[in-house]
Amino acid sequence: MVIINKLRLKKIIDSAKRSGKSVLIKKGVFDIIHPGHISIIDTFKKHADIVIIMAQSDKFTKKKKGGDRPINNQKQRGMVIDGLKNVDYTYLDKSNSRKEYLKLLEYLKPTILAIIPENKQKTKDYSSPFWKLKEFPDKKNRAYSTTKIINKILNLWK
Numbered sequence: 001m002v003i004i005n006k007l008r009l010k011k012i013i014d015s016a017k018r019s020g021k022s023v024l025i026k027k028g029v030f031d032i033i034h035p036g037h038i039s040i041i042d043t044f045k046k047h048a049d050i051v052i053i054m055a056q057s058d059k060f061t062k063k064k065k066g067g068d069r070p071i072n073n074q075k076q077r078g079m080v081i082d083g084l085k086n087v088d089y090t091y092l093d094k095s096n097s098r099k100e101y102l103k104l105l106e107y108l109k110p111t112i113l114a115i116i117p118e119n120k121q122k123t124k125d126y127s128s129p130f131w132k133l134k135e136f137p138d139k140k141n142r143a144y145s146t147t148k149i150i151n152k153i154l155n156l157w158k
Contacts, residue, residue, distance in 0.1 A: 002078045002090045006104065009052070009091050013108055016050050024048035024134070026114035027093060027101060029056050029146070030081050031070045036144030038084065040136060045086035047134060048112050053081050054093040063096070071150065098125065106130065 003009050013023050024044050030037055030053065044051045055078045061070045070077065074092050082090040095101040102125065105113065109130045117123065117135040127133055 001088075002082045002092065004092050006091075006107065009089070010108055012089060013050075013052075013110060017109075017111065021049035022047075022111040023050040023052065024112040024114055025052045025054060025105070025108070025110040026136075027054035027056055029061050029065065029070055030077050031061075031072055032146045032149050033080055033084070034144045034146065034149060041084055041086045043136060044114055047114075050088045051086055052089045052091060052110070053084075053087050054091045055081055057092075057094055057096055060096045102126070 003012070016023050024047060026040075026044060041051065041053070055074050058070055058074050072080070078090045078092050081087055093101070093104070095104055105126075106128065111131060112134050113126055113128075113131045114134055114136050115123065115126055116137070123133065123135070
C-alpha cells in the first residue's frame with residue numbers, strides 16, 4: 001500500500017508495535033529495481049514483521065545523484081516498490097534533507113532503522129533511543145547498481 005500521509009503511517013506503525021510486531025524502515029531511491037534491491041528487501045523481511053520502504057523525494061535525489069536522476073519519478077518508484085512481495089508499505093517521503101528525515105523518523109519511531117554502513121558520523125546521526133539501528137551491506141558491494149544499469153543502457157545506444 002502506497003502511503004503519502006505521515007499521520008496514517010504513524011498510526012500503522014503504532015498499531016503494529018502495540019500488537020508486538022517489529023517495524024523496519026529503509027529509505028532509498030529505488031529508481032530502477034534490480035536483483036540487489038530484491039535481495040536486500042528479502043533480508044529486511046527476515047529481520048522485521050513489517051517492512052516499510054520510503055521512496056526518497058525527487059528533489060533530494062537530484063541533489064544527491066545529479067540532475068538526470070531519478071529516472072522514474074517518486075510516484076512511479078513508489079508504485080513499483082509497493083509491488084514487491086516483501087514490502088508491506090511504501091511511503092512517498094517528502095524530506096529534502098537528512099535533518100528533515102531524522103525529524104520524520106523521530107515522529108514515526110520505527111522499531112528498526114535499516115542503514116547502509118557508509119561512515120561513522122552518518123551512522124551516529126541515525127542513532128536514537130527510539131529504534132534499533134541495523135546496518136545492512138550496500139547493494140553496490142554486489143554486482144548490481146542502478147548507476148551501472150543506466151550507464152550500460154547509455155553505452156548501448158551511443
